[in-house]
Amino acid sequence: MSIWNRIVRGVGGALDGPLGALIGGLAEQAADTLRHIAGEPGEGDGTRQVAFTIGVIALGAKMAKADGHVTRDEVEAFKQVFKISPEDMKDVSRVFNLARKDVAGFEAYAGQIADLFEPASQVLEDLLHGLFHIAKADQILHPAELEYLGKVAEIFGFEAAGFSRIRAYHLGPDLADPYTILGIEADADEDAVKAVWRALIRENHPDRAIARGLPQEFVDLATEKLATINDAYDRISRQRGFK
Numbered sequence: 001m002s003i004w005n006r007i008v009r010g011v012g013g014a015l016d017g018p019l020g021a022l023i024g025g026l027a028e029q030a031a032d033t034l035r036h037i038a039g040e041p042g043e044g045d046g047t048r049q050v051a052f053t054i055g056v057i058a059l060g061a062k063m064a065k066a067d068g069h070v071t072r073d074e075v076e077a078f079k080q081v082f083k084i085s086p087e088d089m090k091d092v093s094r095v096f097n098l099a100r101k102d103v104a105g106f107e108a109y110a111g112q113i114a115d116l117f118e119p120a121s122q123v124l125e126d127l128l129h130g131l132f133h134i135a136k137a138d139q140i141l142h143p144a145e146l147e148y149l150g151k152v153a154e155i156f157g158f159e160a161a162g163f164s165r166i167r168a169y170h171l172g173p174d175l176a177d178p179y180t181i182l183g184i185e186a187d188a189d190e191d192a193v194k195a196v197w198r199a200l201i202r203e204n205h206p207d208r209a210i211a212r213g214l215p216q217e218f219v220d221l222a223t224e225k226l227a228t229i230n231d232a233y234d235r236i237s238r239q240r241g242f243k
Contacts, residue, residue, distance in 0.1 A: 017108070018109055018112055060099075061097075062100070063134065063149070063152075064134065066148040071137070073137040073138040074138065076137060077133055077136075077137030106148070106151075106152065107155060110152045111155055120159075121157075122208075124156040124158075125166060128153055128156065128166055130218060131149060132149065132167070132169070135170075141170070146167070150163055162183075165180055165181065169225060169228050176228075178231075178232035179232075181228060181232035182233065183196065184196050193236060200229050204225050204226050204229060206220075208222070
């Protein structure tokens with residue numbers, strides 16, 4: 001059964017609350033028209049795959065309106081995250097628009113997703129990175145979008161420092177502080193910097209995303225994150241002359 005078909009069927013009732021109500025807003029015929037969009041999910045927890053998928057739809061739709069309007073760039077970014085083909089976009093848009101128009105606030109969606117995982121867990125961080133990808137689609141991180149993402153991060157259990165680290169990944173190499181990206185102090189010694197860098201490489205390797213049962217689209221985002229971590233370490237290494 002495809003991820004999209006699992007969504008419209010509610011994973012046997014595993015998702016209730018506001019996310020379940022959102023799924024329930026889809027007509028049964030949507031199951032037939034969405035069935036072909038995604039292939040079989042990979043190994044891992046299918047419920048988590050569904051939580052990520054419906055979570056990005058719901059929170060992404062709400063975030064897209066955080067700055068007052070939904071742009072074509074933001075819709076394109078959503079298509080990139082989930083590798084949506086042009087012929088399937090009509091069906092996906094139905095899900096996106098239901099989430100955007102639903103009366104439930106984003107706090108309700110974020111809270112239900114947070115309850116599925118440990119606070120500030122890696123899987124919730126992965127979801128935040130997916131939302132950042134959509135937010136910066138128009139090349140601008142609007143203050144309202146940053147505020148929205150900060151509130152979602154807080155609901156997910158991230159402290160201010162943790163959110164600053166996640167945000168730094170998406171500011172670009174010219175704006176992001178490499179120490180913030182690695183989550184260490186600027187006066188950390190060489191051994192400490194290397195130890196943190198190696199730990200982050202292990203924790204954020206795409207293979208770990210696969211092991212957590214995440215969709216391929218999030219594995220791709222993990223690859224981008226890994227490149228940012230390596231870039232931050234290289235900048236510090238060059239600045240300080242590490243051997």
